[in-house]
Amino acid sequence: MEKKAIHFGGGNIGRGFVAEFLHTAGFEVVFVDVMDSIINALQDTKSYQVTEVSDEGESTKTITNYRAINSKTHESDVIQEIATASVVTCAVGPNILKFIAPVIAKGIDARTDATPLAVIACENAIGATDTLHQFIKDNTAQDRIGSMPDRARFANSAIDRIVPGQAPDSGLNVRIEKFYEWAVESTPFGEFGHPEIPAIHWVGNLEPYIERKLFTVNTGHATVAYHGYHAGKKTIAEALQDSRIRNIVRDVLQETASLIIDKHEISAAEQQEYVETIITRISNPYLEDTVERVGRAPMRKVSRKERFIGPAAQLAERGGKFESLMGSLEMALRFQNVEGDEESVELAKVLKENAPADAAIRLTGLDRDHPLFPHVVKVVDGVQSDAKYTARRE
Numbered sequence: 001m002e003k004k005a006i007h008f009g010g011g012n013i014g015r016g017f018v019a020e021f022l023h024t025a026g027f028e029v030v031f032v033d034v035m036d037s038i039i040n041a042l043q044d045t046k047s048y049q050v051t052e053v054s055d056e057g058e059s060t061k062t063i064t065n066y067r068a069i070n071s072k073t074h075e076s077d078v079i080q081e082i083a084t085a086s087v088v089t090c091a092v093g094p095n096i097l098k099f100i101a102p103v104i105a106k107g108i109d110a111r112t113d114a115t116p117l118a119v120i121a122c123e124n125a126i127g128a129t130d131t132l133h134q135f136i137k138d139n140t141a142q143d144r145i146g147s148m149p150d151r152a153r154f155a156n157s158a159i160d161r162i163v164p165g166q167a168p169d170s171g172l173n174v175r176i177e178k179f180y181e182w183a184v185e186s187t188p189f190g191e192f193g194h195p196e197i198p199a200i201h202w203v204g205n206l207e208p209y210i211e212r213k214l215f216t217v218n219t220g221h222a223t224v225a226y227h228g229y230h231a232g233k234k235t236i237a238e239a240l241q242d243s244r245i246r247n248i249v250r251d252v253l254q255e256t257a258s259l260i261i262d263k264h265e266i267s268a269a270e271q272q273e274y275v276e277t278i279i280t281r282i283s284n285p286y287l288e289d290t291v292e293r294v295g296r297a298p299m300r301k302v303s304r305k306e307r308f309i310g311p312a313a314q315l316a317e318r319g320g321k322f323e324s325l326m327g328s329l330e331m332a333l334r335f336q337n338v339e340g341d342e343e344s345v346e347l348a349k350v351l352k353e354n355a356p357a358d359a360a361i362r363l364t365g366l367d368r369d370h371p372l373f374p375h376v377v378k379v380v381d382g383v384q385s386d387a388k389y390t391a392r393r394e
């Protein structure tokens with residue numbers, strides 16, 4: 001029987017990463033999305049192309065063997081597909097997990113197969129599958145929760161590949177970088193074993209992988225985006241041509257490197273090599289990745305476990321340096337009222353309506369007695385007091 005995977009989110013990383021590797025592993029991929037244009041395009045085509053772009057040139061793969069369902073209008077079809085699939089993945093954004101959980105819960109509940117479904121959330125967030133799992137439990141009858149491991153197993157993942165926004169005329173085709181890394185926990189599958197997906201690096205302990213990725217790739221990327229946005233740069237590659245921004249990124253990544261080396265027993269030389277690879281990757285001029293895409297959703301990005309506060313809080317607890325991370329935080333807080341970015345509008349409102357300490361708590365989730373807290377309050381106060389922003393507060 002053909003293996004079937006249900007993938008939520010037919011966007012950039014969904015089509016350009018997850019579906020590509022599921023397809024290569026021999027799965028039929030059933031995309032689930034809520035956007036009519038994507039569903040219609042997937043239903044009307046038999047293939048799309050994924051093109052890797054680098055200074056070595058371009059290389060194109062054709063993705064076939066997929067279907068697509070709109071969960072807004074065809075929920076019972078999605079439940080049926082999940083009930084008979086081997087894998088469920090998603091790449092919808094961490095804030096959307098609560099919305100996809102009810103239908104996944106119903107699909108899991110309807111399963112009769114002896115092998116549990118493998119559920120892997122592919123989001124930029126620590127413990128995204130755990131978060132989804134909790135939402136699924138919240139949507140499952142109490143007397144069915146104990147036996148859920150017979151029907152589904154949940155594994156966290158760390159996913160890395162830069163997929164920028166695509167040109168408006170590109171249709172379903174995706175231009176991406178060549179590099180990729182997909183690390184997934186193997187232990188949740190127990191005696192059943194993990195699904196066979198060659199692109200996945202199966203690991204016993206995911207924490208070093210996800211922290212290293214989020215606190216290097218995404219901390220660096222977001223730092224360039226926010227500093228670049230304020231310097232009037234259009235793309236990440238353009239921002240990195242500015243030596244001031246390049247130096248800032250290096251300083252920030254030195255701070256997070258000290259945490260990663262200290263906490264995860266990764267050698268200084270290995271981390272240095274990783275940092276150099278990341279700087280080269282995000283400098284890739286062929287990707288045309290905009291500062292708005294990389295800076296998107298600033299409230300998520302300044303939250304407790306995320307790319308700035310996550311490492312800075314741990315560094316503060318360990319007596320490490322985090323000044324440059326506070327500089328990135330400041331620039332993130334100035335990413336306000338950006339067209340098309342709802343969180344940037346909400347961020348402006350929170351900063352306008354709250355005293356510094358209250359805004360700091362609301363935005364970062366830090367406790368008042370955390371050693372990082374006074375430093376964050378100072379940054380918030382500085383942004384609120386800035387003449388440009390004071391005008392908006394009155």
Ligand SMILES: NC(=O)c1ccc[n+]([C@@H]2O[C@H](COP(=O)([O-])OP(=O)(O)OC[C@H]3O[C@@H](n4cnc5c(N)ncnc54)[C@H](O)[C@@H]3O)[C@@H](O)[C@H]2O)c1
Nearest residue numbers: 009010011012013033034035091092093094123124162163
């Ligand atoms: N783009 C990258 O470089 C990259 C790399 C690694 C990880 N990620 C992560 O992958 C996730 C998706 O990012 P992206 O860049 O592909 O974003 P995207 O906006 O291109 O894709 C998200 C997709 O999810 C769909 N969606 C929204 N609500 C939904 C719902 N309720 N049910 C089903 N589908 C729904 C959207 O319609 C869209 O097609 C994010 O968590 C991001 O951090 C992105």
Ligand SMILES: O=P(O)(O)OC[C@@H](O)[C@@H](O)[C@H](O)[C@H](O)CO
Nearest residue numbers: 124159160161162163218221294
């Ligand atoms: O997807 P976000 O909004 O969490 O972060 C924006 C980018 O940093 C991100 O999408 C990277 O391109 C990706 O994480 C690279 O693996």
